[in-house]
Amino acid sequence: MRLIQNMCTISEYPAPGSAAAADCCLGAAGRRLVKIAVVGASGVGKTALVVRFLTKRFIGDYERNAGNLYTRQVQIEGETLAIQVQDTPGIQVHENGLSCTEQLNRCIRWADAVVIVFSVTDYKSYELTGQLHQHVQQLHLGARLPVVVVANKADLLHIKQVDPQLGLQLASMLGCSFYEVSVSENDNDVYNAFHVLCKEVSHKQQPSSTPEKRRTSLIPRPKSPNMQDLKRRFKQALSAKVRTVTSV
Numbered sequence: 001m002r003l004i005q006n007m008c009t010i011s012e013y014p015a016p017g018s019a020a021a022a023d024c025c026l027g028a029a030g031r032r033l034v035k036i037a038v039v040g041a042s043g044v045g046k047t048a049l050v051v052r053f054l055t056k057r058f059i060g061d062y063e064r065n066a067g068n069l070y071t072r073q074v075q076i077e078g079e080t081l082a083i084q085v086q087d088t089p090g091i092q093v094h095e096n097g098l099s100c101t102e103q104l105n106r107c108i109r110w111a112d113a114v115v116i117v118f119s120v121t122d123y124k125s126y127e128l129t130g131q132l133h134q135h136v137q138q139l140h141l142g143a144r145l146p147v148v149v150v151a152n153k154a155d156l157l158h159i160k161q162v163d164p165q166l167g168l169q170l171a172s173m174l175g176c177s178f179y180e181v182s183v184s185e186n187d188n189d190v191y192n193a194f195h196v197l198c199k200e201v202s203h204k205q206q207p208s209s210t211p212e213k214r215r216t217s218l219i220p221r222p223k224s225p226n227m228q229d230l231k232r233r234f235k236q237a238l239s240a241k242v243r244t245v246t247s248v
C-alpha cells in the first residue's frame with residue numbers, strides 16, 4: 001500500500017541508544033517526535049487500524065504486513081507533534097509462549113509507546129495481550145512504557161468471543177487505557193486511542209510540566225537583604241511625604 005507518505009521499514013531504524021536514535025527525539029522541522037509501535041496477533045486488524053488513524057479510511061484488504069513505518073503530524077494540547085507509527089508483523093504464539101522476532105523486539109525498544117491490538121472475534125489474540133504487555137515492559141527494563149489496549153472488530157457481534165468487560169478488566173489490571181473499536185465502522189475511537197497515547201508520551205517527555213517541578217517553582221525564593229532594606233527605606237520616605245502633604 002502506498003497511500004501514506006514517508007514510509008520505510010523497521011530495519012532502517014537506528015539502534016536504541018545510538019547517537020542517531022537520540023536525534024530521533026526531534027522530528028521534521030525540530031518538532032517533538034512520538035514513536036508508536038502497533039503490535040498484536042496476526043489478522044487482528046493492526047494495519048487497518050493504522051491506516052484508519054492516518055487516513056480516516058477503512059480499506060478491507062491488505063498484503064501481509066512487512067513492518068511499515070508511517071509519519072504524520074498531530075496537534076496535542078496546542079502543540080504540533082511529529083508522530084511515527086510502526087505497523088508490525090503478526091505475533092505467533094507457541095506452546096512455550098510468545099515468539100517475537102528480533103525485528104519486532106527492535107521495534108518495541110525503539111517505541112515511546114505501544115498499542116496492543118486484539119480482536120474480539122479471536123480469544124487467543126486476547127490471551128496474548130497480557131503476555132505482550134509483560135514482554136514490552138521487560139524490553140524497556142521496567143520503565144513503564146505507555147500502552148493502550150485496543151479490542152478491534154466490535155462490529156462482528158455474531159462471532160464475538162471476547163466480552164468488552166474482559167478487555168476492560170485486563171487493561172485496568174495492566175494499568176492501561178482500553179478502547180473497544182470497530183476499525184471498519186468508526187474512526188473516532190481509533191483517533192482517541194492514539195490521541196491519549198500521544199498525550200501520555202508528550203507529558204512524559206516534558207519533565208518541566210511535572211507536578212514536582214511546578215511545585216518547586218511556587219516556593220518563594222529568599223529575598224535579598226538589600227531589597228528588604230530598599231523597601232523599608234522607600235516606605236519610610238513615602239510615609240514622611242504623606243505626613244508633609246497632610247500637614248500643609
Ligand SMILES: Nc1nc2c(ncn2[C@@H]2O[C@H](COP(=O)(O)OP(=O)(O)OP(=O)(O)O)[C@@H](O)[C@H]2O)c(=O)[nH]1
Nearest residue numbers: 042043044045046047048060065090153182183184
Ligand atoms: N469486520 C471487520 N473486519 C476488520 C476490521 N478491522 C480489520 N478487519 C479485517 O481483518 C483482516 C485483517 O486485517 P489486517 O489489518 O490486515 O490485520 P493485521 O493485524 O495487520 O494482520 P497481519 O498483517 O497478518 O498481522 C482484513 O481482512 C481486514 O479487512 C474491523 O473492525 N471489522
